[in-house]
Amino acid sequence: MHLHILGRVRAWRDGTEIDLGRARQRGFLGLLALTVGQPWSRADLVDALWRDSPPATAANVIQSYVKHLRRVLEPDRVRRAPSVLLPAVGDGYALQLADGSVDLARFRGLVAVADEAARGGEHRRVIELLGDALRFWQGPPLADVPVLADHPKVVRLLGERRTVTARYVDALLATGGAAEALPLLEEEACCHPLDEATQARLIRAHQLAGHRRKAFVVYETVRRRLVAELGVDPGPELAAAHIALLSQPDDGKGTAALSCSAPVEGTERETAGSEAWPPAVAEVPAQLPADLPVFVGRGDEMGELDDLLDRLAPRAGAVTIAMITGAAGVGKTALAVHWAHRWADRFPDGQLFVNLRGFAPGGTAVTQAEAVRGFLDAFAVPPQRVPVSVEAQSALYRSLLSGRRVLVVLDNAAHAEQIRPLLPGSPGCLVLVTSRSRMPGLVAAEGATPTVLDVLPAAEARKLLAGRIGPYRVSAEPRAAGELITRCGGLPLALAIVAARAATHRDFSLGALADELTTNHTALDLSTGDDQATDMRAVFSCSLRTLDTAAARLFRLLGLHPGPDITLPAAASLAAVPEPRTRRLLAELARVNLVTEHLPGRFACHDLLRAYAVELAEVHEPPAERSAATRRVLDHYLHTAYQAARMTDPHRDTVLLSQEQIEPGSVPEHLTDQDQAMAWLATEQRVLLAAVQLAVDTGFDAHAWRLAWCLTDFLDLRGCWQQQLTMQTSALEAARRLDDPVGLAHTHRILGRCCARLGRTADSRRHFETALARFHEVGDLVGQAHTHRLLTLLLCRLHRYQECLHHALLAFEMLRAADHRDGQARALNMIGCAYADLGDQQQALAYCRRSLVLARQLGDRYCTANALDSLGFAYARLGQHRRAVDHYDRALRLHRDSGDRYYETETLTRLGDSHQALGDLPKARDAWHRALAILDHLGHDDAQAVRTRLRQQSPHPGALRDRAGFAEEPGSTLR
DSSP: OEEEOSSSOEEEETTEEEOOOSHHHHHHHHHHHHTTTSOEEHHHHHHHHHTTOOOTTHHHHHHHHHHHHHHHHOTTSOTTOOOSSSOEETTEEOOOOOTTSBHHHHHHHHHHHHHHHHHTTOHHHHHHHHHHHHTTOOSSTTTTOGGGTTOHHHHHHHHHHHHHHHHHHHHHHHTTOHHHHHHHHHHHHHHOTTOHHHHHHHHHHHHHTTOHHHHHHHHHHHHHHIIIIIOOOOOHHHHHHHHHHHHSOOOSSGGGGGTTSOOOTTSOOOOOOTTSOSOSSOOOOBOOOOOOSOOOOOHHHHHHHHHHHHTOOOOTTOOEEEEEEESTTSOHHHHHHHHHHHTGGGOTTOEEEEEOOTTOTTOOOOOHHHHHHHHHHHTTOOGGGSOSSHHHHHHHHHHHHTTOOOEEEEESOOSHHHHGGGOOSOTTOEEEEEESSOOHHHHHHHOOEEEEEOOOOHHHHHHHHHHHHOHHHHHHSHHHHHHHHHHHTTOHHHHHHHHHHHHHOTTSOHHHHHHIIIIIOOGGGOBOSSOGGGBHHHHHHHHHTTSOHHHHHHHHHHTTSOOSOEEHHHHHHHHTOOHHHHHHHHHHHHHTTSSEEEETTEEEOOHHHHHHHHHHHHHHSOHHHHHHHHHHHHHHHHHHHHHHHHHHOTTSOOOOOOGGGSOTTOOOOOOOSHHHHHHHHHHTHHHHHHHHHHHHHTTOHHHHHHHHHHHHHHHHHTTOHHHHHHHHHHHHHHHHHHTOHHHHHHHHHHHHHHHHHTTOHHHHHHHHHHHHHHHHHTTOHHHHHHHHHHHHHHHHHTTOHHHHHHHHHHHHHHHHHTTOHHHHHHHHHHHHHHHHHHTOHHHHHHHHHHHHHHHHHHTOHHHHHHHHHHHHHHHHHTTOHHHHHHHHHHHHHHHHHHTOHHHHHHHHHHHHHHHHHTTOHHHHHHHHHHHHHHHHHHTOTTHHHHHHHHHHTSOOTTOOOOOSOOOSSTTSSOO
16 A cells, blocks of 8 residues: 555555545544554644644544544454554554655665665766655645644654755756756745745756846845735845856846846846837736725635735745636635735736636627737736737737746636646636636646635624625614525625615615515526626526536526525436436536535535526426436335335335336436445435425425325434424325325324324324224224334323323234234233333233244344333343343344444333442443434433433433334334
8 A cells, every 4th residue: 555645645455545534534644644653633733734623523524524534544454453554553543554655754774775876976876866766756744634634743854845846956956957957946935935945956956057037036036025025135145146147158148038027136237229128127017996885704715815825835946826616706816906905016017907707797808919919018028018819819819927926816717628728837826716717628738726615604794794784774684684595595796786775875774675585586686787796596507608508407497496405316317317327417517616515426506596497497398308317216215214214224115116117317326235225324314304205395295295105204213202293294295185094094193103203292192093093994004003113102202191001902912913013012012111101011021022032033123122211121020130131231232233323212211210220320321321412413302311320320200112123113212
């Protein structure tokens, strides 16, 4: 394996690059690689990765990094075997790699060999070795982990590179290699403009390479900078370089070579008349537009741009390019102009600005020739000196910027080809591009660094509104201001238009403006009325005009998707287009920021863009196509969720779902195992809840109740009972419209369980009784049995244990008559729980043991976990707490493996009670704390009982639990 940290953190095994995960995880590995073989304590790692604001879960996050990295770095390691590459050392970790596996070690090894060669007088060998060593550097150490940029070890390593670079350059200059040294020296000089030793080397290199004019320019530039920024004159090293330069015999060009720079002190400026161009003191353009009077937020993005200026070294001979991208109206130009004004004094040779009108409403883009000629005019180039061809003009423009520090702002660019002729060739310049296009070609070919701009957070949006219309109006109507911000979706352009309307109609209340947007219009109707640049639809349409027909159709169809985001497979089903083609279409939409890939493989768009897509779909897509597209995406989610539900619980009874009913063009995802199924449900949870509501709203009623059925057990595992209630209430509406007795039976039963969970006892009883009637109506004996079993959930909570036992026994007899062994295992556990609550622990143990044996035979891990927990409870009631602890521990492992969060808390709570009964209070409190953390995350009322235990350090007397296997179907976690 090979690991690189001199630049981006990357690793390869057998020539194949390894995915090292997200930035902080890569940073964790990079820190260990800085000191291979030496351990880092967990505290030092947390301090390095989060500085002064680590999350409360930082230690757990570090553990997750270790787990992932061990998996990808040691794929052949036997499960639970100790790690060889990433072992734990004390309270921290170390990285153990063979010599030469890390680029830093190879760099230092070559430098050490070069030291030996220098002592032997082998100068050519020194140059060869140091050159090879420096080639390992592909950028600053850990370059893709910005939080570590100023870590002391990284800073020291950068100093190590500078020392080696200086040695390498000195060796080249001493052996006639000035031309070879220049690119590296120019990079170093640009990164360290006030380092006199580096600047002196650059002057000497230019002099030795025959670039006397450039040498004078470098000296005068750094002299001015030292005076302006530090208030000092050049020191001995820089002064010596200047004297050596002045002492060199004139080569025939003499000081005339200084004509595009200020004269060197002690020389006379050449004045050859109007034909002697460029003049000794050229024009210094200052073309930046006025900064906005109100600019708020964008601290992270400003920091990213600052990093380019202060820390990121341009490649030798390359210009630094920053690129601000984002959707229409998100404030790209405002950020660029504000940042440019902030740092204008760092570019004493001028600031250039051009609006390229790449996405301008109602206008044409600025041509390359127009833009280049504008910049030449800014430097007062006489017309007779301007070449005819665009290529020659671009060359002249680059020559003008050579050796200068100029900021070039290229606003509203359409594509990379529009801006390439405007890129300087001098590493002292910085180019700032804004565009709706992501321009991956510019990133790949020219090394542009993208900064992606999103909408403003609510707090910053409120500051923007207050800055535009006055804080008193916002504070006077905070709720109305919040509604305006919500309706505008945090989009700066929309907020600016609203603010303009409020400012020009001071007699309008913010509440009236908010009502206007809510009742009569949408934020798409916002416009100042006199400028297409402030008309939301016109602004959005400019992005759409750049798309081909298929991409524009996909954008319209995305308006039919329920949101909040969509995956590639779902988008392919929505559009009835194969995935490879859909991937290209989504990339085209992302290129102009009509959608954003906010997570790998997940695409979202701003609420106003979604509303615009809905409008376009209604205008351009026939009703039949809109209905078919909606059906396709609902089929995709329903049939994939059905797979997931079956994999999550293979023992669950099913509802009928015909594969022949899938709409042509819809392709469900293929899930391979339970872990993938759970991960898919967790990732798609918000989308699936929205899809149920979409099905209800659009009349796809069969999809609505069936999709809700598929999500039932997953939501219960996560303790999402309020979401379950909302979703199933909508599903019930759909089933009623269908008058489908099977759908009504299932939905009423799920609602009965959910209402019992939420303490709504009357509603729960009503839903259970209706479910029993509906299952009886369709002759579903197993459905009736499951309903009787679930009814015990409500009865136990009401402490009606005798009735609970009656329904449990009734459920078991029905399931035995139907030869339904999965249900029998759950019913046996339920009977045992009822006996435990009635005080007959021997009967409880007998039934729960039968349940455990049958569950293990069936491979039903949910019922196994519940039976173990129930046995633990019965043993605890008998005072046999050590046996109880053993059964609780085994139940906990199964709960965690299955993701059963709520029942994990119940078992943890009872585990704490048994530890307390055994006199082990630390273990009791640990178990209760773990239970409380999960309950607080779930927002569950049971958290208060656990807090009481922790305060009183005594168990809640008579605490009743759900131990009976109250599952919607066999395999669910409701017991």
